[in-house]
Amino acid sequence: MKKTSIVPIIYILALMLPIYWLINMSFKTTNEILGSFSLYPHEFTFDNYITIFTDPSWYTGYFNSMAYVGINTLISVSVALPAAYAFSRFRFIGDKHLFFWLLTNRMAPPAVFALPFLQLYSAVNLFDTPLAVALAHCLFNIPLAVWILEGFMSGIPKELDETAYVDGYSFPRFFVRIFIPTVAAGIGVAAFFCFMFSWVELLLAKTLTSVAAKPIAAIMTRTASTSGYELGLLAAAGTLTIIPGAFVIYFVRNHIAKGFALGRV
Amino acid sequence: MDNKTVNQKAWFFILPVIILVAFNAVIPLMTVVNYSVQETFGNNIFFFEGVRWFEQILNSDRFHAALLRQLRFTAIILAIEVPLGVAIALTMPKEGVWVSVCLVFMAMPLLIPWNVVGAMWNIFALPDIGLLGHSINALGIDYNFTRQPFAAWFTTILMDVWHWTSLVVLLAYAGLRSIPDAYYQAAKIDGAKPWAVFRYIQLPKLKRVLTIAILLRFMDSFMIYTEPFVLTGGGPGNSTTFMSIDLMKMALGQFDLGPAAAMSLIYFFIVLLLSWVFYTLMMKDEAR
DSSP states (O other): OOGGGHHHHHHHHHHHHHHHHHHHHHTSOHHHHHHOOOSSOSSOOOHHHHHHHHOHHHHHHHHHHHHHHHHHHHHHHHHHHHHHHHHHHEEOTTHHHHHHHHHHHHHSOHHHHHHHHHHHHHHTTOTTSHHHHHHHHHHHHHHHHHHHHHHHHHTSOTHHHHHHHHTTOOHHHHIIIIIHHHTHHHHHHHHHHHHHHHHHOOHHHHHTOSSTTOOHHHHHHHHHHHSOOOHHHHHHHHHHHHHHHHHHHHHHHHHHHHHHHHSOO | OTTOEEOTTHHHHHHHHHHHHHHHHHHHHHHHHHHHTEEEOSTTOEEEOTTHHHHHHHTOHHHHHHHHHHHHHHHHHHHHHHHHHHHHHHHSOSSSHHHHHHHHHHHGGGGSOHHHHHHHHHHHHOTTTSHHHHHHHHTTOOOOTTTOHHHHHHHHHHHHHHHHHHHHHHHHHHHHHTSOHHHHHHHHHTTOOHHHHIIIIIHHHHHHHHHHHHHHHHHHHHTOOHHHHHHTTTOSTTTTOOHHHHHHIIIIISOOHHHHHHHHHHHHHHHHHHHHHHHHHHHHHHHO
């Protein structure tokens, strides 16, 4: 271990502090939280977690969130693939303007779109469904996916395409059998970012749902405001929202390291 | 870049993206434009108002104050996160298991829902029972982010640095890994000092990813809503009411659709303009 490795260690410890505090709170009783300052739970309890796992109004929130995040990642990556291919391989009228126009949607503040989205999705009868949130998140995830994938695809030499055509591959067969496996790392990175930005977004998700499709994050906000100051419950719910993200990072960690090195992001 | 073939049929590849994004972007944007030039008293009766709302917003102190706060916040977090992120990326291990360990732990804040980030920092910074708040007060400094504007700013900035520095680290690290070893060997032979290696080898190579990092951080910090909303609710007073919080207060709180829509458009335009400047600079670099 060199002496420079002290910096990442300190940084990671600093990152873990607030997370530790959240987990710490989630195992405390309400009495202990409000009564005293303690570095670790003295009256260790699982009550907060038991409440969340047994009360449908809590745990359905996780399913709702996972549903729209999954749908969104699927839609974003699958429509971004051909588009990114077109941007990386062909020149056509308006390509550069179109690319920037797509990026501008990544720049649109969700607060600007919250109210019109509410009206739009009510008008097409999608209000309060996971699909509405998934489609709304496409606003910023599709441009991002196109941007990332375009970077990866530009790194793949054109000779790959040409050789495949010489070998008698039709375009769809080439795209599915050769091109997609080649750009797999890029797809992994793009999917990771789509998952990330859809999972963490709350403003649109909250605006577009009321009861049936309420995401876990919105349920937490409700708890914070209506049922008094139940910090323990809030902390437990928060701790549980960290787990899917941690899983995803763990599974893509090698892709990310490799993907980051190869491509644009 | 220039070995692309001209092919107008490429439009068909992009069609699904255009349809989806247009549905999501153009229709709502037209709704906003529509509201921004009209006055309503309910019942779906609208009166044309022209540019009155735009004049009102552009001349209001409230808007100026929110914009100034927003610019200050974005400038501060960029000034902290970018150098800090690069510095940390430089000290990260180059290979081995520790790379994965570092990446997994550092990416964690990025994947926590934004309102949980806000709630977590709220609990963490509470003056009586939070670790941060309690520790600062134990040092003899009076600290209460729900009452003191300075403490609220300090906490919000610390939260954002905690939340997003990792993104800069990950991007900068990716940039550093893409530098061939030959560069370093050449520098060694020339007897270059560490600072010279950074200034003349690493920094130029990092330019591209850093532009992306700055662009992403600029856009996201300019739109920040959930984290400060959950942490401070925009308070105390209006001290941490950034642009999005102000806009949501106006649109959903007071239901002033006209002014809110006008403000949305001005807000969007500012983000767009600044991002466009970044983007053109970046593309110019790439073309070279």
